[in-house]
Amino acid sequence: MRVVVIGAGVVGSAVAAGLTRRGAHVTLLEERYPGAGTTSTSFTWVNSNNKIPEPYFELNHAAVRAHHALGGQGFFATGHLECAGDEAHQAELAIRLERLESRGYPAERITPAQAIELEPDLAPQPEGTEYVYFPEEAHVFPAPLLARLLSEARAGGARIETGTAVRDITSGANEATVTLADGSTRTADVVIACTGRWTNMLVDIPVLDTRLFGTVTNGFLASTTAVPARLTRVLTTDRLNLRPDGGGRLLMQALDLDEAADADTPPGDEIGAEMLARLPGVLTGTTGARIERIRVGQRAMPADGVTVAGFTDPAERIYAVATHSGITLAPLLADLVAAEVHGEESPLLAPFRPGRFTDGVAPAEAALALKAARRPGQQ
Numbered sequence: 001m002r003v004v005v006i007g008a009g010v011v012g013s014a015v016a017a018g019l020t021r022r023g024a025h026v027t028l029l030e031e032r033y034p035g036a037g038t039t040s041t042s043f044t045w046v047n048s049n050n051k052i053p054e055p056y057f058e059l060n061h062a063a064v065r066a067h068h069a070l071g072g073q074g075f076f077a078t079g080h081l082e083c084a085g086d087e088a089h090q091a092e093l094a095i096r097l098e099r100l101e102s103r104g105y106p107a108e109r110i111t112p113a114q115a116i117e118l119e120p121d122l123a124p125q126p127e128g129t130e131y132v133y134f135p136e137e138a139h140v141f142p143a144p145l146l147a148r149l150l151s152e153a154r155a156g157g158a159r160i161e162t163g164t165a166v167r168d169i170t171s172g173a174n175e176a177t178v179t180l181a182d183g184s185t186r187t188a189d190v191v192i193a194c195t196g197r198w199t200n201m202l203v204d205i206p207v208l209d210t211r212l213f214g215t216v217t218n219g220f221l222a223s224t225t226a227v228p229a230r231l232t233r234v235l236t237t238d239r240l241n242l243r244p245d246g247g248g249r250l251l252m253q254a255l256d257l258d259e260a261a262d263a264d265t266p267p268g269d270e271i272g273a274e275m276l277a278r279l280p281g282v283l284t285g286t287t288g289a290r291i292e293r294i295r296v297g298q299r300a301m302p303a304d305g306v307t308v309a310g311f312t313d314p315a316e317r318i319y320a321v322a323t324h325s326g327i328t329l330a331p332l333l334a335d336l337v338a339a340e341v342h343g344e345e346s347p348l349l350a351p352f353r354p355g356r357f358t359d360g361v362a363p364a365e366a367a368l369a370l371k372a373a374r375r376p377g378q379q
């Protein structure tokens, strides 16, 4: 089977690798360079902690297991420690833990002493703080993950063309045709659009415009300079989320500040300063840390917030995948999408077909609902 995959973010790279595992002849077309999109500006926490509705939870939970099976360089199976200090966070956590327990998702309430055993540099937390450890969760470094997926695809014979923008895809009875920016065309048995937040430029699937939807799609991510503080896992608290960022750096995210995250405006100094002010209250040894880099990440967010995966045309020549939580989902999507284009439908993907949007989901209303539903610890 000849397959053209469009987009070398984590999703397209994984799908290309998955297809070569099945012996497909794959061409991966990328407008800029691998990781040029959302994949390089992500918190990269591998989890199904707060995923609603249930089919989306199941998909993400299966994906967490797929990450453990893939393993490899840049994958850290160190779990996640959550500290809930304020009342609202604790109330939400209680409901979430009940739901996760009923779904068989590993989560352990632990004592302050056990939390310190996990993270010796955890700063003293306010009296009454609740601690939960999620042992199955993990984090990745995006570049090594991309490198592994692309190198597997290459070893399986995939051709990777960067600097190649696709302008149009058309479906025919026997093949699909992509038209490139220079006017030339390519044909394949199936074309798969993995173009993240640009998906609606190529296929009829509504993804939220990151210039319009503020905190639903946009979030600050700040990397510190190297600090003499130990952190081995994702650590989430009421006001600051952290993960190791390599070489002693920490990656910081503060969801309540994201209101100011604008797709077209570089972050002001006050955002990093506020995150740094919160940092010593979470991790000791971080006084004097500085911001090395701060960016606005722009999510690839289908209009109703959950994954889209499936054929978009009656002839089944054009397939599209667009999703938030793509870091978590990519290793699983690699196999499921490759199976689907070879005619093996996946029950896990059945609830996520593109056709649901033709039933009248209104993107603007769906986005407002997503915004209202934001919860502590959400990535």
Ligand SMILES: Cc1cc2nc3c(=O)[nH]c(=O)nc-3n(C[C@H](O)[C@H](O)[C@H](O)COP(=O)(O)OP(=O)(O)OC[C@H]3O[C@@H](n4cnc5c(N)ncnc54)[C@H](O)[C@@H]3O)c2cc1C
Pocket: 006, 007, 008, 009, 010, 011, 012, 029, 030, 031, 032, 033, 034, 035, 036, 037, 038, 039, 040, 041, 042, 043, 044, 045, 046, 047, 164, 165, 166, 167, 194, 195, 196, 197, 198, 201, 202, 217, 218, 219, 220, 221, 297, 298, 299, 300, 322, 323, 324, 325, 326, 327, 328, 329, 379
């Ligand atoms: C702030 C933030 C925090 C996040 N945290 C997490 C997290 O903790 N855990 C998690 O699982 N997920 C997280 N995510 C989401 C995750 O990062 C994304 O879902 C994922 O990176 C999307 O990958 P992608 O391959 O679909 O898109 P992208 O990485 O955007 O890749 C799409 C690629 O397609 C290319 N392209 C676009 N149009 C064309 C065209 N016409 N022709 C050729 N190429 C084209 C682009 O150049 C790009 O390289 C986060 C996202 C953000 C913004």
